Amino acid sequence: MDISIKDGTIVTANDMFRADIGIRNGKIASIGHDITGMENIDASGKYILPGVIEIQSHFEAAFGNTRSIDNFFKGTQTAACGGVTTIFDTVIPKSDESLLEAIKNRRQLLDAQAAIDYSLHLCLPEAQENFLSEIPQVLNEGLPSFEAFLCSHAAELVHQDSSLLELMETISKAGGLLMVHCGNQALLQQASQRYPLEDPLAMTHYPQLCTPQSEAEAVYRLMMLAHSTPCTLHLNHLSTRESLTQALQHHPLQSRIYTGTDLHYLTHNENVYKQPDARNYTVLPPLRSQADQTCLWKGIQAGTIQTLSSNHWPFTREQKKLGEDLASIPAGFANLELLLPMLYHQGVRSRHIDLMQLVAVLSTNPARIFGLSHKGSIAVGKDADLVIFNPLLKKTLSSSNLHSESDFCLYEGQELQGYPEMTLSRGRIVCDNGKFTGEQGAGQFIARSI
Structure with a gap:
């Protein structure tokens, strides 16, 4: 596997369960236990959500x-x-x-x-x-x-x-x-x-x-x-x-x-x-x-x-x-x-x-x-669009610590508990602990049918 996300609680629209996720070539290749990859990410105590x-x-x-x-x-x-x-x-x-x-x-x-x-x-x-x-x-x-x-x-x-x-x-x-x-x-x-x-x-x-x-x-x-x-x-x-x-x-x-x-x-x-x-x-x-x-x-x-x-x-x-x-x-x-x-x-x-x-x-x-048939869920064959979400992570909100160019925040000064720690887009880490790590122009147009 290219990446393994280990020991997290996977959440879908119908179920919650602990498991590892193996990612290969931008896709979810396996879901189970004892999956290892070239890079292993510890998600213990955290939720793994679809993007x-x-x-x-x-x-x-x-x-x-x-x-x-x-x-x-x-x-x-x-x-x-x-x-x-x-x-x-x-x-x-x-x-x-x-x-x-x-x-x-x-x-x-x-x-x-x-x-x-x-x-x-x-x-x-x-x-x-x-x-x-x-x-x-x-x-x-x-x-x-x-x-x-x-x-x-x-x-x-x-x-x-x-x-x-x-x-x-x-x-x-x-x-x-x-x-x-x-x-x-x-x-x-x-x-x-x-x-x-x-x-x-x-x-x-x-x-x-x-x-x-x-x-x-x-x-x-x-x-x-x-x-x-x-x-x-x-x-x-x-x-x-x-x-x-x-x-x-x-x-x-x-x-x-x-x-x-x-x-x-x-x-x-x-x-x-x-x-x-x-x-x-x-x-x-x-x-x-x-x-x-x-x-x-x-x-x-x-x-x-x-x-x-x-x-x-x-x-x-x-x-x-x-x-x-x-x-x-x-x-x-x-x-x-x-x-x-x-x-x-x-x-x-x-x-x-x-x-x-x-x-x-x-x-x-x-x-x-x-009509986004390869997205929206955590299942083998889907795009590896995933969020590692820490339910204990706290953040006090301000326009100064968010990424939009807007200079005001509707929630200014409010403390949240529960925040994304990592975001993966088709298996690429695009945000890690609040820091953007993606690339300009790396996104793809998604053709759809319904």
Whole structure:
């Protein structure tokens, strides 16, 4: 064996057991006992987890007149140091690009910079005939997942029902999956005009950009369309009890409807918009109530929420001062490096979920839903994307000891117990005790089918 990881507790979505793992040529070659390799890593007292799959990250991503602060190399460094071994980026074609040209241009950036493996979602601004006709070719390129917005700071990305239905039908015929961002664009625009930033209390009204009712209404509308076309859907960033309830009420659709939420909806609530630094917490959908948090934790526990992402969209404090109205304040923050350790600390240690449920929402379910057949689990033949996780390791969080270029941290000063010690990407050690050890450009594009 090239590498042996010895005496750790292997955790999958269905089981936990002590064993060694043998790695050869970037793959898991054996699981058992008394396995030795050219390099032997002692994992006694630690968990061995599948590498995390981040389904929504935004590197070098435009927001209004600015861009997220992490480039692809820095972003994938950040990912690796948090136990993330595969990321998804989003391609939004420019007006003068075909879909295939947009994919090629984005891949050139990622191929040169990505330190871990990656794949892509394709966001279609509207159901233009030239875009629709290219969708089968996009699937042939190994990209079966698409994105659509019902509510966004960028109005040009928002679909009306007729456009959305046409897109769903085309993707369904091609055998793809559509990820949908739910909300109501008219209500977002109304709230943004109603509460001007000149008002000292404007930030307290930030949740009005996308209320729980408007998110739930969008889910209901989407479910009505889903009854008329057999498109597989993933509902992104669900944040409220009402929207999750709407999604679960349509039992005939459950075999092709997946739901996901984000880390920050489990850890923060809407009271932050009353704080002096409220702009640091802007995100769409906005942060919600404690009751919504409780419902989301129960959804992960019950398996009715299948995926969890960081929705990493990092900005600096100066960038957060931008924006002419509530909707144009850069929405998002650096969250990627803390996705795994924070879910362990707040979820597993607080007994909201168990370790196997953590593995399910961070690794196994994303791999299954999005067609990453060689990732997401610990089994012979899978890629050796692994995390050695120390449940006793403590870390006090600060933007200064994390790897993103963002200069603030949502969890500043908080002490975590449980943190990744080592991350392996296809058998290569890319992070060792908090130090990035990977290489720029070593990540590979992953073609998929679902």
